[in-house]
Amino acid sequence: MKILGMVKASLIDYPQKTSTVLFIGGCNFRCGYCHNPELVLCAESQDYMANNMSDGQDIIRGKNKSNSDDEIKFNPNMQNSISQDDVFDFLKRRKRFLDGVVISGGESTIHPELPDFISQIRALDYAVKLDTNGTNPEVLEKLIVNKQLDYIAMDIKGTLAQYEEICEVKVDKEAIKKSINLIMNSKLDYEFRTTVCREFMTTQNLPELCKMIEGAKKYCLQSFKNPGIILNPNKSYSAHSEAEMRALGDIAGPYVNRLIIR
Numbered sequence: 395m396k397i398l399g400m401v402k403a404s405l406i407d408y409p410q411k412t413s414t415v416l417f418i419g420g421c422n423f424r425c426g427y428c429h430n431p432e433l434v435l436c437a438e439s440q441d442y443m444a445n446n447m448s449d450g451q452d453i454i455r456g457k458n459k460s461n462s463d464d465e466i467k468f469n470p471n472m473q474n475s476i477s478q479d480d481v482f483d484f485l486k487r488r489k490r491f492l493d494g495v496v497i498s499g500g501e502s503t504i505h506p507e508l509p510d511f512i513s514q515i516r517a518l519d520y521a522v523k524l525d526t527n528g529t530n531p532e533v534l535e536k537l538i539v540n541k542q543l544d545y546i547a548m549d550i551k552g553t554l555a556q557y558e559e560i561c562e563v564k565v566d567k568e569a570i571k572k573s574i575n576l577i578m579n580s581k582l583d584y585e586f587r588t589t590v591c592r593e594f595m596t597t598q599n600l601p602e603l604c605k606m607i608e609g610a611k612k613y614c615l616q617s618f619k620n621p622g623i624i625l626n627p628n629k630s631y632s633a634h635s636e637a638e639m640r641a642l643g644d645i646a647g648p649y650v651n652r653l654i655i656r
Contacts, residue, residue, distance in 0.1 A: 395505035396420075396475040398433055402484070403492065408523045408545065409583070411493035414485065418502040419475070422529055424562040425551065426626030427591060427618055433500040434625055478511070485518050494521035494544070503530040512542045523547065528573030529566065538580045546577050546584040552594050553602045560594055562626075574606060586610055590642060591618035591631045600642055604649035613650040615642055 399417030401407070407415050419436040421428075428434055485495065495515050502508050503526055512522055523545035526534065537543050551557055557565040577584045586607045588595065595603075607613060618633045634642065639655050647653045 395502070395507040395511060396436070397478065397481060398436060398475055398500075400476055400481065402488075404496070407496045407498075408494045408521070409585075411521060411523075412491065413494040413496050413523065414488070414492055415496040415498055416481065418497060418499045418505065420504055421499055421501045421527075422504055422563065423501065423527055423551075423565075424625065425560055426562060426624065426629045427589065427620075427631045428625040429619070429621045429623065430500070431623060431625040436500075478514075482514060482518070485515070485520065489518065489520075492520070494523055496523045496525065498525040501527050501529065503533040508533065509537060509540070509542060512537065516542060521545070525549075526573070527551070528570050528577075531569050531572040531576055534573055534576050538576060538582065543582060546580070546582055548573060548577055548584070548586050550574075550586050550588045550603060550607065552588070553599055554606070555602075556594060556599070571606070578607070578610060583611070585612040585614055587614035587616055589616045589618055590634060590639070592634055593631055595634075595642065597641060597645055600645050601649075604646050608649045610650045612652045612654065613646060614654045614656055615639065615646060616656045 396419040397416050398419040399415075401415040404413050404415050407413055417430070417433055419433050421434045424434065485492070497508075497512070502524070512524075515522055521544040522542065524537070524543050525547045526549070528534070528548045528550075534546070551560045554567045554570065557567060557570065574586070577586075588603065604613075617639055618631055620631065620633075624631070643653055643655045
């Protein structure tokens with residue numbers, strides 16, 4: 395499991411906490427609008443797809459993002475991945491200033507080392523938030539049962555019927571449903587979130603998606619934004635207007651306890 399990116403301090407990625415965000419290389423989805431192609435196209439991700447998802451489609455490679463002083467960005471070849479020793483040294487030094495660690499990606503649950511990695515973080519008395527696509531409910535269940543997580547954020551890509559179109563790979567839809575149920579019954583803080591673009595989400599199909607998470611504590615509708623580099627630049631993706639996002643919010647709101655539009 396390689397750490398390909400790190401935000402040293404974030405006020406927005408973990409609700410009500412100052413956190414460090416770790417970006418883990420490797421993903422089992424190939425969503426064309428993904429704005430982190432460096433994580434998806436890294437060597438670990440390609441190995442996983444070759445071994446587990448032979449039906450996955452070919453992907454257009456993106457360009458690298460540049461580094462900044464505050465944010466260690468991505469390296470698709472993993473020649474300059476961030477060592478776990480360096481991460482833990484940093485977390486020990488910054489304990490007075492940080493409350494939590496966000497494990498993002500990519501999709502970290504494809505890595506068998508994840509539980510041990512989280513245990514080391516928790517040994518430093520940090521709260522842990524996991525970002526996941528919900529494709530590995532068995533991993534989620536073990537992490538929940540073993541009390542290794544404090545917060546879970548799961549991406550809901552679309553309706554179940556849309557998953558393979560959006561993710562561009564074969565998807566076990568029963569696994570998605572099982573992860574939703576595990577999270578909603580976990581007694582942990584959690585949120586579901588959907589990146590919304592015109593090509594996939596409409597006022598007509600949003601109710602079908604919302605029924606999957608009916609009664610959820612929190613649901614975030616995130617407007618698609620194109621940072622200039624996406625996984626499949628040969629496809630066209632577009633954002634809804636503010637008024638259209640509000641209309642989508644009006645539809646989703648009654649299904650959940652708290653709705654956020656980003």
